[in-house]
Amino acid sequence: xxxxxxxxxxxxxxxxxxxxxxxxxxxxxxxxxxxxxxxxxxxxxxxxxxxxxxxxxxxxxxxxxxxxxxxxxxxxxxxxxxxxxxxxxxxxxxxxxxxxxxxxxxxxxxxxxxxxxxxxxxxxxxxxxxxxxxxxxxxxxxxxxxxxxxxxxxxxxxxxxxxxxxxxxxxxxxxxxxxxxxxxxxxxxxxxxxxxxxxxxxxxxxxxxxxxxxxxxxxxxxxxxxxxxxxxxxxxxxxxxxxxxxxxxxxxxxxxxxxxxxxxxxxxxxxxxxxxxxxxxxxxxxxxxxxxxxxxxxxxxxxxxxxxxxxxxxxxxxxxxxxxxxxxxxxxxxxxxxxxxxxxxxxxxxxxxxxxxxxxxxxxxxxxxxxxxxxxxxxxxxxxxxxxxxxxxxxxxxxxxxxxxxxxxxxxxxxxxxxxxxxxxxxxxxxxxxxxxxxxxxxxxxxxxxxxxxxxxxxxxxxxxxxxxxxxxxxxxxxxxxxx
Numbered sequence: 325x326x327x328x329x330x331x332x333x334x335x336x337x338x339x340x341x342x343x344x345x346x347x348x349x350x351x352x353x354x355x356x357x358x359x360x361x362x363x364x365x366x367x368x369x370x371x372x373x374x375x376x377x378x379x380x381x382x383x384x385x386x387x388x389x390x391x392x393x394x395x396x397x398x399x400x401x402x403x404x405x406x407x408x409x410x411x412x413x414x415x416x417x418x419x420x421x422x423x424x425x426x427x428x429x430x431x432x433x434x435x436x437x438x439x440x441x442x443x444x445x446x447x448x449x450x451x452x453x454x455x456x457x458x459x460x461x462x463x464x465x466x467x468x469x470x471x472x473x474x475x476x477x478x479x480x481x482x483x484x485x486x487x488x489x490x491x492x493x494x495x496x497x498x499x500x501x502x503x504x505x506x507x508x509x510x511x512x513x514x515x516x517x518x519x520x521x522x523x524x525x526x527x528x529x530x531x532x533x534x535x536x537x538x539x540x541x542x543x544x545x546x547x548x549x550x551x552x553x554x555x556x557x558x559x560x561x562x563x564x565x566x567x568x569x570x571x572x573x574x575x576x577x578x579x580x581x582x583x584x585x586x587x588x589x590x591x592x593x594x595x596x597x598x599x600x601x602x603x604x605x606x607x608x609x610x611x612x613x614x615x616x617x618x619x620x621x622x623x624x625x626x627x628x629x630x631x632x633x634x635x636x637x638x639x640x641x642x643x644x645x646x647x648x649x650x651x652x653x654x655x656x657x658x659x660x661x662x663x664x665x666x667x668x669x670x671x672x673x674x675x676x677x678x679x680x681x682x683x684x685x686x687x688x689x690x691x692x693x694x695x696x697x698x699x700x701x702x703x704x705x706x707x708x709x710x711x712x713x714x715x716x717x718x719x720x721x722x723x724x725x726x727x728x729x730x731x732x733x734x735x736x737x738x739x740x741x742x743x744x745x746x747x748x749x750x751x752x753x754x755x756x757x758x759x760x761x762x763x764x765x766x767x768x769x770x771x772x773x774x775x776x777x778x779x780x781x782x783x784x785x786x787x788x789x790x791x792x793x794x795x796x797x798x799x800x801x802x803x804x805x806x807x808x
Contacts, residue, residue, distance in 0.1 A: 346476075347476060350472050350473070350476060353472075354465070354468060354469060354472060355395065355398065355399070357465075357468060358394070358395065358398065358461065358465055359391065359395065361460070361461050361464050361465070362390065362391055362394060362457060362458075362461050363391075365456070365457040365460040365461055365464075366387060366390065366453070366457045368457075368460075369452070369453045369454075369456040369457045369460075370453050372456075373452040373453050373456075374453075389429075389430060389433055390426075390430055390454065390457070390458075393426040393429040393430050393433075394422070394423065394426040394458070394461065396426075397422040397423070397425040397426040397429070398419065398422040398423075398426075399795070400422070400795050400798050400799055400802075401418050401419075401421060401422045401425075401799055401802070411473075411477075412469070412470045412472075412473040412474045412477065413470070415469045415470070415473050416466045416469055416470050419462070419465050419466055419469050420462055420466060421802075423458060423461065423462040423465070425802070426458065427455075427458055430454060430458075483507070483510040483511065483549045484510070484511045484513065484546075484548055484549055485510055485511070485512050485513070485548060485549055485550055485551070485552060486513045486515060486543060486546075486548045486550075486551045486552070487499075487500075487512055487513065487514050487515065487551075487552050487554070488515045488551060488552070488553050488554070489514075489515075489516065489553065489554030496514075496554070498594075499554065499580070500512070506588055510549070513543065515543055544566040544567065544569075544570050545569075545570070545573075547573070547574065547575065548570075548575045548576075549576075550575070550576040550577070550578060550583070550587070551567070551570060551575050551576070551577045551578070552577075552578050552579075552580065552583045553567075553577065553578070553579050553580070554579075554580055580592060580595050581595055581596055581600060581604075584776070585780060585783075589757075589761065589777070589780055590761070590773075590776035590777045590779070590780045591776050591779040591780050591783065592776060593741065593742055593743050593772060593775055593776055593779065594742070594772075596743075606783035606784060607782065607783050609785050609786070610749055610750070610782070619722065619790075620719075620722075622723070623716050623717075623722050623723045624716070624717055626723055627713040627714075627716040627717050627723065628717070630710075630713055631710075631713050631714075634710055637707060637710070638673075638707075638710050638711070641673050641702055641707050641708070641710070642654045642673065644698065644702075645673055645674055645675070645696070648696055648697045648698070652674060652677075653674060654673065654674060655671050655672070655673065655674065655711055656671070656672045656673065656674035656675075656676075657669050657670070657671060658670050658672070658730065659730065659731060660728035660729065660730060660731075660752065661728060661729060661730070661731050661734055661748065661752075662720055662721065662728055662748065662751060662752050663748060663749075663750065663751045663752070664748060664749075665745070665748050667731060668715070668720040668721075668728075669720075670712060670715055670720070670721075670728060671711035671712055671714055671715060672708045672709060672711055672712065673702060673707065673708040673710070673711060674696075674708075675695055675696055675699035675700075675702050675703050675708050676694040676695055676696065676699065677694055677695075677696060705801055706800075706801055709754060712754050713754070715754075716754060719751075720751075720752075721751055721752050721753060721754060722750070722751035722752070722753050722754075723753060723754050723755070723794075724753045724754070724755055724756055724757075724781075724790050724793050724794070725750050725751050725752050725753030725756050725781075726747040726750070726752055726753060726756050726758065726774075726778040726781070726782075727752060727753065727756060727758065727759060727774075728752035729747075729771070733771075736768065737768055737771045737772075740768055740772075741768065741771060741772045741775060743775070743779065744771070744775055746779060746782065747775065747778050747779075747782075749782055750782055750785070755793060755794075755797040755800075756777075756778065756781060756793065757777045757778065757780060757781035757789070757793055758773075758774035758775075758777035758778050758781070759797070759800070760793055760796035760797055760799075760800055761777045762774055762777060781793075
């Protein structure tokens with residue numbers, strides 16, 4: 325629940341002493357620690373197991389595989405978490421999961437396909453060397469992570485945000501409702517600078533006190549995590565001067581669309597208009613020919629690699645659908661809307677019974693009874709989406725972009741959601757920013773939320789953002805997050 329404070333709760337502070345150990349800095353230091361520990365434990369395991377050791381073994385392909393698999397697994401599962409208030413035990417579980425994943429990678433490569441290309445002696449393949457090193461790394465890494473994040477939670481600087489506006493009750497309530505879903509533990513101070521006090525209702529919260537000018541001065545002279553100005557706010561010259569000094573004193577100041585984009589990594593479609601698109605930057609790569617060609621070549625190459633590596637999995641899924649799916653084709657075809665509103669046929673493994681939409685188009689629901697036996701598992705880990713690699717090779721889709729929607733559902737969504745057609749400025753994707761940031765959508769409200777993430781991607785698309793999406797997609801698949 326959002327905490328809304330009164331003027332009497334305010335303590336004027338000119339400076340906040342921020343701790344040295346932030347989450348991002350802690351993760352960097354922990355990754356450095358992991359790297360050092362695995363080298364030391366690898367050397368120690370080798371010494372204990374074989375009675376001798378030479379430094380040249382640190383530069384072999386085998387050790388490169390160990391360190392790369394472990395570090396990459398940890399990074400994929402920890403990269404850019406949304407939840408900045410992670411419990412220490414959850415960090416430990418995620419780390420142990422990463423160690424287990426790395427062990428599977430190392431074992432499969434060492435004992436199945438790597439014997440021919442590694443150098444340095446058969447003894448380096450012994451589990452007596454590899455397993456103690458990884459187990460020791462898991463134990464030490466778990467301990468350091470629990471201690472580090474316990475320390476961070478104790479010394480964390482409490483987030484305090486100042487929301488400034490003179491607006492209608494419904495607008496403020498809507499904004500705070502969304503805030504409550506995204507940042508429920510942050511403290512929010514409401515300051516009305518208008519001529520009339522605003523009564524703000526949000527679930528069990530009621531606030532109807534207007535700060536006087538003295539308290540306004542105190543509020544604007546404090547250090548804040550950030551200050552958010554609501555869009556329809558009209559500021560006097562006096563207030564603008566105070567906000568100028570607040571910004572020069574180190575307070576980040578956002579309007580509502582900037583706040584959404586900078587903090588929540590999405591664009592608020594209900595708070596922008598045509599003018600916003602005219603005066604704001606971004607969207608630079610929409611018609612950049614070199615970027616489009618590089619992205620297209622990357623899509624084709626990555627799709628071919630995935631088709632080869634996942635071929636056994638696709639065969640297994642196809643056999644299962646054939647055996648338990650009853651009468652009907654293995655591949656399910658459906659019309660979707662793609663680039664420039666062009667319709668195309670999308671391919672998926674059929675995970676629902678025949679004639680599952682006899683009553684018309686509908687979103688999949690939780691525990692949907694139309695799904696075949698174990699079909700929910702196939703959907704949860706996105707195995708049913710693998711035939712869409714052929715859509716990517718054909719050019720209907722890209723590897724990364726907004727998920728293509730059905731034409732009959734688009735017309736319903738567009739009635740209540742502005743700018744929805746802008747998703748069709750780019751090719752739809754097998755995965756995307758909305759897919760890794762938001763769970764499965766099954767309503768018009770969900771479609772609106774996903775559109776906000778899709779517009780963020782279209783506005784800010786880059787190679788770096790695509791790489792982050794790929795890493796998060798791997799994590800989503802491993803956790804089975806959001807599938808139905």
